[in-house]
Amino acid sequence: MIDNLIQGVFNGVSTGAVLLLAALGLAIVFGLMGVINMAHGELMMFGAYTTFVVQNIFKSLGEPWSDFYIFAALIAAFIFTAAIGFLLEKGVIRFLYGRPLETLLATWGVSLIMQQFVRSVNWVILAGLLVFSILYFGGVWALQRRPNWDAIKNWAIAVLLPLTLAIAGSMGVFMAQIYKIAVTKPWFGAQNVDVTAPKWLRGGLAIGTLQFPYVRLFIIVLTIACVIGIYLFLEKSPWGLRIRAVMQNRQMSACLGIPTKTVDALTFSIGSGLAGIAGCAVSFLGSVGPNTGQNYIVDTFMVVVVGGVGKLIGSIAAALAIGTTSYLVGSGTFTNIFAGIKPLVDFFTFFATTSMAKVLLFVLIVAFLQYKPAGMFPQKGRSVEL
Incomplete structure (x- = not known):
């Protein structure tokens, strides 16, 4: 009985560690900018697919390189998803600050686009995106150098x-006609892929009689390293100080000369990069597919809300509590522990599935938020009262 409890707690903590990795970035972004990013799960998905691609590259190099691809995958996943987050903040989020419902709808639409992109991406689509980005953003950058940019901005x-879209589309059609299936076949498709x-x-x-998988131990160590890194960055670095200042009072920070737009872009990029690292960890726990992020986004938001918006210690406590409780209930561990008490056995047997365990967890969270609506560690200060 004790062995089952210890094993269940360990597995629950490792699940909570993945949630914490994902929630770290979301908590910072939500706390700083008030942005409800429904595409955060898809950033995890991109991190998982990046791990898959890096794994295949290192496998082609043979041993011993194939045994150490995980370190390159972590770096690549962080950089790639951080770059996507930077573009998302510059192209969508920046125009929706102060409107949380609009950000929810916009990022939900972005998440659907990202899912379909992974299902359909091929050389034609990639080449078209590159051509469009170079022509459009390069043209905007060139025109911004003109002194009358504000006057010609709208018509430019x-x-x-439409001009750059037409050129990119024409080039894609030309490539498809010339190279046929070689460039039009999807890279990943709708099927799941596996990371070894x-x-x-x-x-x-x-x-003793207990077995602690190395993969789950690695995920826990990775989470601890990320938490320490984020703490040191926020507390000890100049940019961390700027982020905390903007989080507490954006208007006063701007008056003091802090570049709030740069802080927003940096924060969103870091949060997205952390989601990529979480996706790298998720890839070891199951197959990776276009819907991978959707399996974690709800739990990640629950961690942020229960822990307290913008609070690192709150996210840690909430992630561990939610991950452990969900696993212990859903795996039937509580059923075995309370084997001699029939009412409890019947109760936990009813909830001993993944879906029903989430139902019980939702009920507990709703009850908790009735008591502490601001979460475990609510924000304090003048900005909370405004």
Whole structure:
């Protein structure tokens, strides 16, 4: 009985560690900008697919490189998703600050686009996107150098946008006609792909009758490293100080000369990069598909709300509590622990599935928020009262 509880708690903590990795970026973004980013799960999905691609590249190099691809995958996932987050903030989020419902709808639409992009992406689509980006953003950058940019901005965009879309589309059609299937076949498709853990992460640490998988131990260590890194960045670095200042009082920070737009872009990029690292960890726990992010986005938001918006310690506590409770209930561990008490056995048996465990978890969270609506660690200060 004790062994089952210890094993269940360990697995729950490792699940909570993944939630914490994803929630770290979301908590910072939501706390700083008030943005409800429904595409955060898709950033995790991109991080998982990046891990898959890096794995295949290192496998082609043979041993011993294939055993250490995970370190390159973590770096690549962070950089790639941070770049996507930067573009998302510049192209969509920046125009919706102060309107949380609009950001929710806009990022939900972006998440659907990202899912379909992964299902359909091929060389034609990639080449078209690159051509469009170079022509459109390059043209806007060149026109911004003109002294009368403000006067011609609207008609310049009205001309550039359809023109660059037409050129990119024409080039895609030309490539498809010339190279046929070679460039039009989707890279990933709708089916799931699998990421294989390196040899040194297979198996587990045996302590008595207990078995602790190395993969889950690695995820816990990775989460601890990310939490320490984010804490040091926010508390010890100049940009961390600027982020905390903007989070507490945006207007006063702007008056003091802090570039709030740059802080927003940096914060959103870091949050997106953390989602990519979370996706890298998720890829070891199951197959990776276009809907991977949707399996975690709700739980991630629950961590942010229960822990307290913008609070690092709150996110840690909430992620561990939610992950552990969800696993212990859904896996039937509580059913085995309370085997001698029939009412409790019947109760936990009813909720001993993943979907029903989430129902119970939602009920507990709603009850908790009735008592503490601002979460475990609510924000304090004048900005909260405004």
